[in-house]
Amino acid sequence: MEIKRIESMEQVKQLTISPERKFYSATHEEILGGATTDVYFVKTLEILDHLKLGETPVVAEIFPRREGLLAGVQEVINLFSGRDVSIWSLPEGSSFKAKEVVMRLEGPYNQLGLYETALLGILASSSGWATAARAAKKAAGQKPVYCFGARHVHPAVAPVMERAALVGGADGASCILGAKLAGKEPVGTVPHAVFLIVGDTVKVARTYDEIMPPDALRLVLVDTFKDEAEEALRVAEALGKSLHGIRLDTPSERGGVTPELVKEVRSRLDMAGYHHVKIFVSGGLYPEKIEALAVAGADAFGVGSFISGAPPIDMTMDLKVVGGQAVAKRGRIPGITPNDRLQKVL
Template sequence: MVQPSNGVETPGLKTACSSAPLPDPVITARTDSYFNRTKRIVSHFGDCEVTYAFFIRRPVISAPGLMLEWLKNVMAERNSPYTIDLIHPEGAWVGAGEPLVYITGSFTHLADLETLLLQKLGSPCVAAHRAYQIAVSLPHTKFLAMDARHCAGYEMQELMAYAASVGGRAAKRDGAIGFIGTANDAVAPFFNSTHGYGTMPHALIGYAGSTVRAAEMFHELYPETDLVVLVDYFGKEVTDALAVCRRFPDLAAQGRLGVRLDTHGGRFLEGLNPQESYAVVDRHAPEALRRYRSDSELRYLIGTGVSAAAVWRMRDALDEAGFPHVKIIASSGFGVTKCACMADAHAPIDVVGTGSFIPDRWNETYATADIVSYNGTERVKIGREFLLPSQRKAQKGSSA
C-alpha cells in the first residue's frame, strides 16, 4: 500500500496513546450509527473514491497531528491506501470555515472514521489558538501546561497537551518563549522532554507543617532538581518566601530557587490591600492604571489573588532582601486577558503554569467534515461550495 506522509513533524506523536488504532468493533461502537450504515451500504452497492474536506467554523491554529497519526495507523491496519492534502500545516493560522485538510481514499474505509476523526481535530485546534494567544501576550515568560487536572480523562489531556505544544511553537516563531513543558510525564514528549515539571503541591506543606520544612524535605530527596516552593499555604507569602531563601542561600544565588504564587482569589497577598496594591502598580507601571479597565482587568492588576501587584510586591521583597536571582512562578487563572494585563503592568514573572488554554466555550470546538468529491466528480451539499477544491483554486488564482 501507499503510506502517505501526514506533513506533521510533532514531538511525541509516534508515542501518543490516542494514535493507536482501535479494533474495528470498537470503532463501530464509538462512531455514529448512520456512518456505520453508510459503510455497509457502500460496501454492498460498490465502493468509490471520495475526498473529505475538514473545517472549523472559527479561526484556529492548525493542530491536526493526532488526528492524522491515528488515521495513518487505522488505514495501515485496514491495508487501505489514501492521500492527504494538508492545506494549513501544523501551527499555521486557519481562517473561519477554511478547509484545513483534504483526505482522499476508499469510502468504505473512511465512512466509519468521521466521528472519531472530528473528535481529534476541533478541540486541539481551538486550544492551540488559545495557547498561542496566551504565549504571545507574555512573550518573555516561559509557560508550563498544567491542564491535566481539568481534563475529562487521559485522551482529552493528550489532545490539550498536544495543542499547547503546537500553540507554543507557533508563538515561538513570532518571538515568544512559549510553552516549554508540562506537569505530566506521559505527554512530556510533545515538548521534547522526557518528564513533567513541578515540585510540590499544597498538601506537602500541610504534611510538613511549615513551608521551610517542606522545602527541606523536597531538597533532601531531589537535591539536583531546582527548588520551587509554594508560599501561599499559610497566607504569609513574603515571610515564607524569604525564610526559604535564607534557608537555601546558595540555591537562591545560583538561580535554582523559585517561589510559586498561587494565592486564591478570596484574599490579597500578604501585606497588600486595595490601596497598597494600587500603589505598587502605580510605582512600577503607572500607565497600566491610566487606561480604561473592565472590572476583571482591574482585578488582575490590583485585586485579590495572583495580581500584578502581588507579583511586583514579591519581586520587591526578594530584591530588597538580597535575592535578585530567585524566580517567580505564577499560577491561577492565567488566560489570555490576565496574561495581557500582566504584560501591560510589566509584571516580572519568570514562569506561568496554566491550563487556561482549554476552550471555555466547547461549542466553538466542533469540527465538521463534508465529502466534496466522488470518484473525481466534485459534489457537495448546497451552501458548502466553498469547500470544493476547484473553488479554492479559483479563489487562489483570482487573488494572485
C-alpha cells in the same frame, strides 16, 4: 481487546461491554475499529455496500468554523495509516482562518467514511486547546508558560490536551504522559498538600533541595501559611543561591494573585539581595491577567483551566469529488478548494 472493524448494524448490535471494564474511555483498538463513530456512518457503509458503491473514490475536505491553530494532525495520520487513503494537511501548529480548508483526504469512501467522527473530534478538540495555549503564550511574551490543565479533564484525554498545548506554544506540561508524548520531560513543583502535612514551608523547601535531582528546579510555593512576601524571604534565606524561584498561587478567597502582590514580593526579594529568585504565578490565569502580571514582574506562568476548558473548534468534512465528478451539497461550491498551504502527509 482488539475488535473487528465495524461495518454493519449487526456488528453494532453484537458489540458487548464487559462488566469488568473499569473506565468509559475508548481504547486505541476501539477507535481504530470504528466503535467511537456516529452510528449513521455504519448505516451509510451498509447501504453503499449493498449497492456495490462502497469503493467509490471520493475527495473530502475539512474546514473550521472559526480561526485558530491546527493540532491533532499526527493522530489523524495514525488513524489512516495502512489504509488506501491519501492526506494533504496544513502542518501541525499552523494558524488557519475560518472556512479555510485545513485538510484534504482522498480514497475509497469505505476506507475513510467510518472515521469521520473520530478525525473531526481529534482536530476539533486538539485545535481548541492549542489555540488557547497560543493566546496564553502570546500574553506572556518571552516569559515561559506551562500547561497545568490535566486535573480539569478526563484522564483519558489529559495527555492529548497537554500535547496540544505544547503544539500551541506552551513551554512545558505537568502531565507525565502528555509531556512524554511530545518528547519532553514533565514539569512541576509540589502541591499545597505536602506543606500542610509537614507543617512548615522552609522544612519542605530544605527537604526538596536535599533529595530532588540536580536538574529539578528549586521552586517553592509560599502562600500556604504566611504572608507571601514574608514566606518568600524565609525560603530565600534558607536555600540561598540554590533557590530558583518562588510560586504564588494565592486562592481567590484571599483575592488571588494580583499585580500589586507580585510587585511587593519582587521588591522585597530585591531589597534583601535575592535578585536571582524568579516569581512563578499560577491559579485562574487567562491572557489579560497573564499580561498584567508579566508587567508587574512575574517571570513564568502555570495555566490550567483556560487551556483545558477551551471550546473545541468545530470542524466540518464535506465530500467535494465523487467518482471523479465535482459535487457539493447546497450552499457549498462543488470541486476541490485550492489551498497551496496544504502538504502531502500520508
